[in-house]
Amino acid sequence: MPLVVPGLMSKDGDKSSDWMNKLMGKKLGDASNETTFAKTDLPKEHRVVKEGDMMSMDHKPERMNIHTSEDGTVTKITHG
Template identity: 70%
Template structure:
């Protein structure tokens, strides 16, 4: 069952990158939630995790959540598109 976080959904039914950044910033992605990890299963269907120096497409998908992580997997930036 996905995590329901009040206030995380925007008016258009999606969620804003800023809301996701506040939830993910400084955390790692894992199987469940705790002080250090955010559960991957609770991310939107359209997402991708971008590691440093990884190649990725530059196509713009407004509904996609781009999660930028550092070398140890800690979230450093979250943007939509």
């Protein structure tokens, strides 16, 4: 029987992984370079969640959640 890991083969998992590769370790800014990703290149449905911020619990599968550390560096991407 094959091992099934939730999110590993799903579209949402792939979507989050693709964005993680683009954003991980970068900060959000006005232009893209080695250390910054342009805010204008983000999907329309997104929100930035800083460490310690509260989040609403409404579920929107198309919305990308960008989790950042206190200094603004992207640490995690989720959808929902």
